[in-house]
Structures are given as C-alpha cells and as structure tokens.
Amino acid sequence: MSAFHFIREVFRITDFRPDARRDIRDEIDFHLDMAAAEIEQNGCGRNQAREQARNLLGDRSRIESECEQIATLDLARRRRLNMNDTLSREIRTAVHSFLARPLWSGIIILMMALGIAGNTAVFSLINGLFITPLPYPEEERLFEINETAPEWDADRLQITYPDFVAWRENNRTFESMGVYHNWFATMLDGDEPSRVPIVKTSWDLPRTLQVAPLAGRLFTPGDDIPGAPGAVLLLEGFWAERFGRDPDAVGRTLILDGEACEVIGILPAEAALTANGDLWLPLRRDPLARDAYFMHGIGRLQSGVTPEQAEEDLRAIQQGLIDQGITYAEVMPTVLDLREKLFGDLSTALLLVWIAVGVLLLIACANIASLTLARAFARSREFAIRTTLGAGRGAIVRQLTVEAMILSLFGGVIGVLMGIAIVRIVTSMFAFELPGWITFGVDLHVILFSLLCCTIAALVFGLVPAVQLSRRSRTGIVAGDTARSTPGLRRRFLLKGFVVAEIALTLVMIITTALLLQTFLKINRIEPGFDPEGVLTFSLALPDDGSVSWTEMVLFFTSVSERLESIPGVDRAAACYPLPLGGHMGYFFEAEDSPLSESDDPPPVSLGRTVTPGYADALGLELLSGRFLQENETVFTIVVNESFARLYWGEEDPIGRRTRFRGAEWWFEVVGVVRDIRHYGLDQEMIPGAYFPLGASPINLMSFALKTSGDPLSLVDGVRAAVAEIDPHLPAADLSTMQEQLTDSLAFRRAYSILIGVFTLMSLLLALGGVYGVISHSVGLRTREIGVRMALGARRPQMIRMVLGEGFRLVAVGSLLGLGLSLAASGLLSGLLFEVEAVNLPTLIGAVLALGAVALGANLIPAHRAARIHPVIALRQE
Amino acid sequence: MSGSNLFTGTLDILILRAVQVGPLHGYAIGQWIKRQSRDELQIEEGVLYPALHRLARRGLLEARWGRTDTGRRARFYALTPAGKETLAQERARWTRHVSAVNAALDSSEA
Numbered sequence: 001m002s003a004f005h006f007i008r009e010v011f012r013i014t015d016f017r018p019d020a021r022r023d024i025r026d027e028i029d030f031h032l033d034m035a036a037a038e039i040e041q042n043g044c045g046r047n048q049a050r051e052q053a054r055n056l057l058g059d060r061s062r063i064e065s066e067c068e069q070i071a072t073l074d075l076a077r078r079r080r081l082n083m084n085d086t087l088s089r090e091i092r093t094a095v096h097s098f099l100a101r102p103l104w105s106g107i108i109i110l111m112m113a114l115g116i117a118g119n120t121a122v123f124s125l126i127n128g129l130f131i132t133p134l135p136y137p138e139e140e141r142l143f144e145i146n147e148t149a150p151e152w153d154a155d156r157l158q159i160t161y162p163d164f165v166a167w168r169e170n171n172r173t174f175e176s177m178g179v180y181h182n183w184f185a186t187m188l189d190g191d192e193p194s195r196v197p198i199v200k201t202s203w204d205l206p207r208t209l210q211v212a213p214l215a216g217r218l219f220t221p222g223d224d225i226p227g228a229p230g231a232v233l234l235l236e237g238f239w240a241e242r243f244g245r246d247p248d249a250v251g252r253t254l255i256l257d258g259e260a261c262e263v264i265g266i267l268p269a270e271a272a273l274t275a276n277g278d279l280w281l282p283l284r285r286d287p288l289a290r291d292a293y294f295m296h297g298i299g300r301l302q303s304g305v306t307p308e309q310a311e312e313d314l315r316a317i318q319q320g321l322i323d324q325g326i327t328y329a330e331v332m333p334t335v336l337d338l339r340e341k342l343f344g345d346l347s348t349a350l351l352l353v354w355i356a357v358g359v360l361l362l363i364a365c366a367n368i369a370s371l372t373l374a375r376a377f378a379r380s381r382e383f384a385i386r387t388t389l390g391a392g393r394g395a396i397v398r399q400l401t402v403e404a405m406i407l408s409l410f411g412g413v414i415g416v417l418m419g420i421a422i423v424r425i426v427t428s429m430f431a432f433e434l435p436g437w438i439t440f441g442v443d444l445h446v447i448l449f450s451l452l453c454c455t456i457a458a459l460v461f462g463l464v465p466a467v468q469l470s471r472r473s474r475t476g477i478v479a480g481d482t483a484r485s486t487p488g489l490r491r492r493f494l495l496k497g498f499v500v501a502e503i504a505l506t507l508v509m510i511i512t513t514a515l516l517l518q519t520f521l522k523i524n525r526i527e528p529g530f531d532p533e534g535v536l537t538f539s540l541a542l543p544d545d546g547s548v549s550w551t552e553m554v555l556f557f558t559s560v561s562e563r564l565e566s567i568p569g570v571d572r573a574a575a576c577y578p579l580p581l582g583g584h585m586g587y588f589f590e591a592e593d594s595p596l597s598e599s600d601d602p603p604p605v606s607l608g609r610t611v612t613p614g615y616a617d618a619l620g621l622e623l624l625s626g627r628f629l630q631e632n633e634t635v636f637t638i639v640v641n642e643s644f645a646r647l648y649w650g651e652e653d654p655i656g657r658r659t660r661f662r663g664a665e666w667w668f669e670v671v672g673v674v675r676d677i678r679h680y681g682l683d684q685e686m687i688p689g690a691y692f693p694l695g696a697s698p699i700n701l702m703s704f705a706l707k708t709s710g711d712p713l714s715l716v717d718g719v720r721a722a723v724a725e726i727d728p729h730l731p732a733a734d735l736s737t738m739q740e741q742l743t744d745s746l747a748f749r750r751a752y753s754i755l756i757g758v759f760t761l762m763s764l765l766l767a768l769g770g771v772y773g774v775i776s777h778s779v780g781l782r783t784r785e786i787g788v789r790m791a792l793g794a795r796r797p798q799m800i801r802m803v804l805g806e807g808f809r810l811v812a813v814g815s816l817l818g819l820g821l822s823l824a825a826s827g828l829l830s831g832l833l834f835e836v837e838a839v840n841l842p843t844l845i846g847a848v849l850a851l852g853a854v855a856l857g858a859n860l861i862p863a864h865r866a867a868r869i870h871p872v873i874a875l876r877q878e
Numbered sequence: 879m880s881g882s883n884l885f886t887g888t889l890d891i892l893i894l895r896a897v898q899v900g901p902l903h904g905y906a907i908g909q910w911i912k913r914q915s916r917d918e919l920q921i922e923e924g925v926l927y928p929a930l931h932r933l934a935r936r937g938l939l940e941a942r943w944g945r946t947d948t949g950r951r952a953r954f955y956a957l958t959p960a961g962k963e964t965l966a967q968e969r970a971r972w973t974r975h976v977s978a979v980n981a982a983l984d985s986s987e988a
Binding site for chain 1: 924
C-alpha cells in the first residue's frame with residue numbers, strides 16, 4: 001500500500017485544516033465505540049462486536065474524505081467554485097474511491113493497459129512503415145515505376161533497361177527517374193576477400209530521391225556509360241564502419257570485382273531503399289542491348305502531375321517501341337505507390353494484426369464497461385443520496401466520466417510503456433529486412449493515437465454506465481431497495497449486451513487463429529520435394545569486370561564442385577542457380593509437338609535452373625522417369641519437372657521430346673522428369689520448371705549444395721579451405737544449411753501467427769472474465785429471487801440449470817453474431833491462408849464448441865454458488 | 879433543499895427533528911431516527927456523517943465537542959435558529975406533500 005499511500009499524499013487536500021481531519025477521525029472512533037458497546041450488550045464477544053460495528057459503518061475512508069470535503073469548503077465559496085475546482089475535487093474523489101478498492105481499480109487499469117499496449121505496438125509498426133513520410137524531399141511525388149505483363153502472369157515483371165532509357169528520354173511527366181538492382185561484389189581488402197551487397201543503379205537514382213551527399217558528389221551521366229572508369233558511392237553505415245566517418249575517404253580506391261573504383265561521395269543512410277546495399281555503383285550498361293526484366297524503377301513526378309497521367313505518358317512511349325518491334329507487345333509500364341513497393345508485402349498481415357488488437361481493445365472496453373456498470377449500480381445508493389443532497393444529474397455523470405478518464409489514462413500510460421516493449425520484441429521476432437532508417441519509435445502520431453484510444457475507451461466505459469445510472473437515480477432510491485429487488489431490465493440488457501459482444505468478437509479471433517494455425521500445421525507437413533537434411537549451401541562468383549567468358553565460368557564452377565566432393569564427409573556436391581529458396585530465374589520455353597506452342601497465347605514463364613550433374617543426388621530430387629543429367633553431357637539435354645511435362649505434353653511421355661528457349665535456334669532433348677519441389681517456399685505455388693546443364697546458360701553467381709550424412713555445419717571449415725585453395729581472393733558467401741533457410745522462410749508467417757495467437761488468448765481470457773463477472777453479478781443480484789424459489793420448493797439442480805441457462809443464451813447469441821462477423825471478414829483472411837478454406841465448417845463448429853465449453857465453464861462457479869444459497873439467509877439478507 | 883422530489887431532503891429533516899429537543903451526538907441521532915421510526919428507517923452511517931457535516935456547514939446545525947453521561951468526549955450537534963426555521967418550513971412542506979399524495983391516492987374518481 002505504500003505506493004497508494006504516496007499517491008494519496010499527492011492528492012491530499014491542500015487547504016484542509018488539520019484539526020478538522022482529527023475531529024472527523026475522533027467522531028468516527030467514538031461512533032464505533034458506541035456501536036460496539038451496544039452489540040456487546042446483546043451477548044457478543046468484544047472483538048466480534050468491534051468487527052460488526054466496523055462492517056455496519058462501511059467504507060470508513062470514504063466517509064471521512066467526504067466529511068473532510070464538506071468541512072473544508074464553505075457554502076458560499078462552493079457556489080462560486082469554477083469548473084476547475086469542481087474538476088480537481090472530482091479527481092480527488094475519484095482517486096479516493098479507487099484507493100478504497102485497489103483490486104477493482106487495478107483490474108480495470110490492467111485490462112485497459114493490455115488493450116492500449118497491443119494497439120500502441122501495432123500502430124507504431126504501421127506508423128513507421130506507412131504513415132511517417134519517407135525521408136526524401138517532397139516524397140509524395142515519388143512513385144514506383146514497373147512493367148506489367150498480365151498475359152505472362154507477371155503483374156510486376158520489373159523493368160528492362162532499354163525500355164527505361166526510352167522513357168527517360170521521351171517522357172513529359174517526370175522530373176527525374178532512375179532504375180537499380182541489388183547485386184553483390186567481391187571486395188579485396190589487402191589479400192582478404194569479402195562479399196559485399198551492392199546496388200547497381202542508373203546515374204540519376206540519387207538525384208530522383210533528392211538525397212544530398214554527406215561528402216563528395218553524386219553520379220553524373222558520364223559515370224554511367226559503358227567503359228567509364230569505376231566510381232562508387234558509399235552508404236553512411238559502411239563509411240562509418242570502414243573509415244570511421246573520415247571525410248578523406250572520398251578519393252580513396254576500393255578494389256571491387258578486380259576493378260579499382262574511386263569513392264566519389266558518401267550517401268546518407270536514408271538513401272537505402274532496401275536493407276542491403278552498402279555500395280552504389282553505376283550500371284554502365286549498353287542502352288541498346290536487349291536485356292532481361294530485372295530492374296526496379298523509381299520516378300519523381302513533375303509537380304501537379306498525377307500518377308495516372310504519368311502512366312499514360314509512359315504507355316504512349318511504350319506503344320511507339322512496340323510498333324517499332326523493339327519490345328514485347330504484352331509488356332506495359334505502370335506507375336504505382338512507392339510505399340506499397342517497399343513494404344506492401346507486410347500490409348495484409350499487419351492489417352490483420354491491427355484488427356486483432358482493435359478487437360482486443362474493444363473486448364477490454366466492454367469488460368471494463370460492464371464492471372463499471374455493475375459497480376455503479378452497487379453505488380447507486382451513494383449517488384441517490386448525493387442527488388438528494390443537491391447534486392445534479394450532470395454532476396454524477398461528470399463524476400463517473402472523470403473516474404473513467406483517470407483509470408483509462410493510468411491504464412493508457414502503462415499500456416504505452418508495455419507497447420514500446422512489445423515493439424522491441426516484435427521487431428526482433430520479425431526477421432524481415434527493412435532499410436535501416438525505418439524506426440518504430442513512439443512519436444507524436446503514436447501518442448495521439450493511443451490518447452484517442454484511451455478517450456474513446458473512457459467514453460464507452462464511463463459514459464454508458466453514467467447515463468444509465470443517472471437515468472435511474474432520478475426515480476429515487478433513497479429507500480434502499482437496490483439490493484432487494486431484481487435489477488431493472490434495461491441495465492441487465494446492457495450488461496448482457498456487453499457479454500454478447502465480447503463472445504462474438506472472441507469467436508472471430510478464435511476462428512482466425514484456428515485457421516492460421518491449421519495453415520501453419522499444413523505448411524509444416526508439406527513435403528518440400530527435396531531433402532534439406534544434411535545440406536550445406538554457399539555461393540561463389542568470379543570477379544566480373546564484364547569480360548568473363550561462358551567457358552571460363554563453366555570450367556571454373558565445374559572444377560569447384562569436383563574439388564568440394566573431395567572434402568572428407570561430403571557425399572555429393574553440386575553447383576546450381578538458383579537453389580530452392582534462392583531466387584527466381586524466369587525463362588520462356590517452347591516445345592516441339594506441343595499444342596500449347598501453336599496457340600496464340602504464349603505459355604507462362606518457367607523456372608530455369610542451371611546445374612551440375614550431382615545436383616539431383618545432393619538435393620535428393622525424386623526422379624519420376626528417365627534419368628538426371630550426367631557427367632560430360634552435351635549442353636543439349638534437359639530434365640523437366642512434372643508441371644512442365646504436363647503443361648506442354650499433357651499425359652504423353654515427355655522423354656525424348658524437344659524443347660527450347662523461346663526463339664532460340666537449338667533444341668534441348670528431355671532425358672528425365674523429376675517431381676515438383678517447393679522452390680519458392682513451403683507456402684508458395686509450384687510452377688513449371690526445368691534443369692539444364694551449366695553450359696547451356698551459365699551465370700556468374702553459382703550456389704553450391706553439399707550433402708553429408710553428418711552435421712552440415714561441420715563442413716564449413718573444409719569448404720573455406722577448399723575455396724581458398726582454388727583462389728585465395730574468392731569469398732565463399734552465404735554459408736548456411738538448407739534446413740535453416742527452410743525455417744527462416746516461414747519466419748514472417750510464424751511471427752504474425754504467434755502475435756495473433758497471443759492477442760486471441762488475451763481476448764479469450766478477458767472475455768471469460770467478462771462472462772464470469774456478469775453472471776456472478778447477476779447471481780448476486782438474484783440471491784433473493786433464488787432464495788424465494790428455493791423456499792418455494794425449487795431444487796438445487798434446477799437453480800444450477802437456471803443460472804447456466806442464462807449463460808448459455810448469452811454464449812449462443814454471441815456465437816451466432818461472431819459466426820456472422822467471421823463470414824463477413826473471411827475475405828481479408830483468405831490471402832494469408834494456404835490450402836485452408838477461410839470458411840470451413842469443422843473449424844467454425846470446433847471454435848464455437850471450444851468457446852462455448854470454456855464460457856459455460858466460467859458460469860459453473862456462479863451457478864454452484866447460486867445452488868448453495870440458503871433460502872432463509874437469502875431472504876434475510878439486507 | 880429545493881425540488882419537488884418526495885424524498886429530497888428527508889434525511890435532513892429527520893436529523894433536524896432529532897436535535898430539536900436538545901444537542902445529540904452522531905450515534906445518538908442515528909439511534910433516535912431508528913427508534914422513532916419503529917426500525918422502519920435504517921440510517922446508514924456512511925450517509926449520516928456527511929449529512930451532519932453538510933448541515934453544519936450550511937449553518938443549520940452547530941457542532942461542539944462535549945462529554946457524554948459516561949464522561950466520554952463526543953461531538954454534539956445542536957439546532958441553530960436558522961436550523962429551527964428550516965425545520966419548520968420543511969415540516970410544513972412535507973405535510974403538504976404527504977396530504978397531497980394521500981388525497982390523490984384516496985381519490986374515488988376514476
């Protein structure tokens with residue numbers, strides 16, 4: 001109680017005369033003595049008598065404080081009291097009344113804090129990602145530029161460089177635009193090689209973002225032409241880590257992929273659009289050479305131009321290119337929201353979590369409102385007396401609202417603090433990669449939002465009971481009938497309304513969690529189609545100054561995989577790009593004797609993998625027919641997956657058939673069919689795919705997979721040594737196990753599923769508390785009624801049934817409402833589910849039964865209490 | 879002490895009536911009301927003491943420390959002239975109310 005004591009001291013009435021306080025205490029002491037003495041005369045023990053006298057008196061501290069206030073303020077002054085004084089008195093009264101019931105106040109503050117904590121946390125995530133302006137001047141004029149090819153099933157195809165160059169030269173709606181792609185480079189530091197993530201960008205991206213260099217200069221058009229000398233911009237973080245923020249770093253030289261690159265400037269941390277990309281280098285690409293679709297684009301609109309106008313402008317330019325036969329007719333530019341590009345992947349899950357905490361807050365409010373209402377009616381005599389003594393209806397409403405406000409503010413402050421802690425935990429749980437300048441601090445927006453939540457909550461749980469109560473107190477209940485009569489219909493209706501709402505909302509949460517959980521279990525049971533057990537992976541690239549030939553790549557990567565197989569403990573080693581979960585390489589194929597290749601619609605994009613022969617063994621691919629690629633194979637053989645075979649040849653045997661890259665002059669011969677694998681993640685679609693030899697389409701970034709029967713991590717030293725032996729200047733990067741990557745690929749799903757599960761559990765507990773509270777309150781009020789019924793011959797089981805029946809009706813109505821809500825909300829959820837229907841009967845029924853069972857369980861305690869009521873005692877009560 | 883509400887101020891009148899015969903302490907006032915109303919009116923102590931202080935503040939009662947028969951120190955309340963006047967007025971108003979209500983209740987008109 002020492003904390004309460006302190007608060008009490010703070011709120012102590014300042015102009016109070018100490019002797020008046022002592023007078024009141026003495027007066028009450030005297031009263032207790034007299035009362036005890038009289039009870040003792042009736043043949044009672046001394047201590048027992050004192051106890052009874054105290055009970056009769058009731059809440060001593062409240063009486064004393066009320067008397068103190070009366071004694072302190074004289075009547076003339078009271079009339080002149082302005083609003084402020086009234087308010088401060090109401091606050092004091094409220095605080096006194098809370099201190100008299102620390103448990104009750106504590107529960108309300110805690111419930112409020114839980115509701116606010118979740119909302120503060122989730123809102124600060126939303127705020128950091130979607131509300132806080134991007135750190136670029138006039139960021140509202142920045143948009144994503146992309147290319148879209150719906151006929152290829154690629155809404156966001158990404159951009160090919162020649163298209164971008166044409167837009168940049170001919171558009172009339174953009175102030176500036178730039179493209180970039182994330183890549184990597186091998187950096188030599190003395191003799192020590194390391195892999196650094198880089199951004200390759202057109203010269204004008206920094207200018208489009210309008211970031212100012214911290215030192216040095218930005219790129220100029222001259223830096224971005226083929227053959228230009230190497231120039232590099234450092235990001236602030238890299239500059240600090242590597243050069244200790246030394247301004248003289250500008251002008252130094254970094255060896256990147258064997259090329260000497262001059263550091264021309266330092267970019268502020270805000271320039272980063274993704275988590276990775278310590279160094280920015282110009283693209284230096286040939287603008288006329290045909291290229292793949294892999295660039296990201298950002299444009300700054302001229303002021304006053306809408307994105308629709310800009311898109312129209314770019315499409316007109318694109319049509320010109322199509323007419324000249326320079327680009328594909330299926331591909332069109334689009335102008336999209338930039339934030340959506342950067343954080344769009346998170347928005348559905350975040351929205352769902354936001355709704356979950358919103359529901360949690362609503363349930364907390366309903367709970368608090370019913371607690372307040374129940375207590376307000378227990379206090380109705382106090383208020384009736386105040387009315388009798390001249391307190392207006394407004395004064396009582398005001399008093400209750402002030403009380404609600406204070407409790408919700410207390411809860412709100414604790415909630416915001418808890419929210420900050422939750423954000424910390426959540427951001428460490430969510431391992432998704434975001435640019436470093438994204439922060440989830442509690443800023444003005446978050447504070448305002450939390451304050452708004454508190455205020456609305458306070459109005460709900462303060463005003464509703466207040467209005468109810470003051471309506472009742474007008475009818476006058478000085479005669480003290482509250483506890484005797486069964487409470488009014490209207491108020492019981494209101495209390496029950498709160499419970500029904502809680503049940504409905506909780507059911508929605510339970511159904512959501514059940515669906516997410518089923519999805520998660522389903523995903524964990526999914527066969528990836530390959531065997532991640534005992535597989536270590538890493539990646540390797542030759543230093544690339546643009547002159548590495550295909551032959552060099554093939555020879556190099558083949559020799560590396562052979563060398564790796566000689567490491568003790570390695571069963572099989574192979575090179576591949578891309579590995580499962582390792583990205584996408586899209587190819588368009590056409591097939592001989594396939595009905596599909598003759599139709600007008602081009603077939604969808606396929607996933608192409610360039611591999612060395614050991615790959616099927618290293619990854620444990622399941623061969624369905626034919627054989628896998630072999631050593632010393634010609635480049636004209638290919639293995640396809642079952643989707644690919646079905647797409648082009650239906651049920652016919654694909655072995656011996658021919659397929660080729662669209663428009664190529666030579667054919668592959670299909671030698672084998674393997675089972676589809678979950679290349680993009682366990683919860684992702686599988687698409688047609690093919691495996692072809694390294695020589696058919698080598699890429700200067702190969703991943704290696706090593707299979708061992710032991711712990712894959714035990715191979716790490718051997719791998720490093722083997723790579724160093726081949727070339728001491730090459731770094732083996734991204735060393736990790738396949739199993740790890742598989743687990744990480746589900747991290748985001750796991751994180752939001754856990755979050756929603758936690759919020760559901762909290763909602764369920766609060767709702768059960770609400771059901772229990774309202775039913776026991778109702779039993780308490782009906783004690784007399786139950787007593788009468790039992791006196792008239794009703795049996796205990798009947799009474800239990802009566803109480804349980806009341807609870808059952810509430811749960812039933814709430815569940816029906818909740819089912820309706822879930823059906824209405826199922827559309828939102830379906831995007832996050834995988835092979836689980838958003839509306840499925842077993843889940844709905846299971847959730848209703850589970851909730852019903854625990855809710856009725858919460859009723860059992862009050863029901864049994866009702867059954868133990870002794871009729872005589874019940875009737876004599878009060 | 880305003881308003882037409884039947885019960886408004888009931889407790890106040892009873893307190894003023896209790897001390898009409900002479901100064902009483904709080905406990906005795908409660909006992910007096912209980913006894914005189916043949917135990918029909920139970921005054922809650924939680925209400926009684928604030929009411930006493932309020933009447934004292936309004937100048938209708940005077941509070942003074944004194945000794946009981948058994949010599950204990952207690953706070954006695956006595957009627958002031960203003961209190962006497964208020965009691966008379968309220969009493970008249972109460973009687974008017976009651977007879978008005980009775981007349982209405984006993985009325986034989988349909």
